[in-house]
Amino acid sequence: MRITISGPPGSGTTSLARYLAGKHGYRVISAGEMFRALAQERGMSLAAFGALAESDPSVDKLIDARQKETAEAADDIVVEGRLSGWMVSNADIRIWLTASPECRIGRISSRDGEEEEAARLHTEERQACERTRYLTYYGIDIEDLSVYDLVLSSERWNVEGLGAIADAAIAASIR
Numbered sequence: 001m002r003i004t005i006s007g008p009p010g011s012g013t014t015s016l017a018r019y020l021a022g023k024h025g026y027r028v029i030s031a032g033e034m035f036r037a038l039a040q041e042r043g044m045s046l047a048a049f050g051a052l053a054e055s056d057p058s059v060d061k062l063i064d065a066r067q068k069e070t071a072e073a074a075d076d077i078v079v080e081g082r083l084s085g086w087m088v089s090n091a092d093i094r095i096w097l098t099a100s101p102e103c104r105i106g107r108i109s110s111r112d113g114e115e116e117e118a119a120r121l122h123t124e125e126r127q128a129c130e131r132t133r134y135l136t137y138y139g140i141d142i143e144d145l146s147v148y149d150l151v152l153s154s155e156r157w158n159v160e161g162l163g164a165i166a167d168a169a170i171a172a173s174i175r
Contacts, residue, residue: 002077004084007097009123010104012154017080019163031081034063050129057137085147086140093169096148099155
């Protein structure tokens with residue numbers, strides 16, 4: 001089983017990926033964690049590293065190619081990342097999580113220890129930067145949700161509720 005989980009920053013993709021992986025014994029691959037690790041290795045903030053990625057396509061392309069190659073060759077995997085639903089061509093289930101900007105900003109602020117206004121600015125910059133990169137590099141409009149099997153509100157359901165819905169989809173998909 002190959003599951004992709006995508007959504008905007010703060011929507012809960014990492015939490016759901018970890019939940020499903022733990023419950024089903026699947027491996028998790030996270031594009032965001034790869035991106036953050038590369039930024040940290042270079043001593044850069046996410047915003048600065050995003051700006052570098054915007055001017056140097058090799059950053060995104062390296063992360064995306066590694067994630068795609070690993071995910072498509074593996075079984076029993078949860079692939080978490082903004083483009084995962086688009087990139088993993090043989091995914092069994094593609095999930096998009098959504099939540100209001102206010103909810104997501106609150107989560108990001110709490111998670112990262114930032115004031116809400118700073119979190120809002122960083123998140124808006126990040127989303128704009130990513131949208132531009134994905135359109136430029138791949139011709140993908142990240143706001144086009146047509147590739148997803150499930151679009152779920154993480155504002156409406158907590159991770160256990162989202163997991164129950166995903167579990168039903170997994171059970172229905174096993175052949």
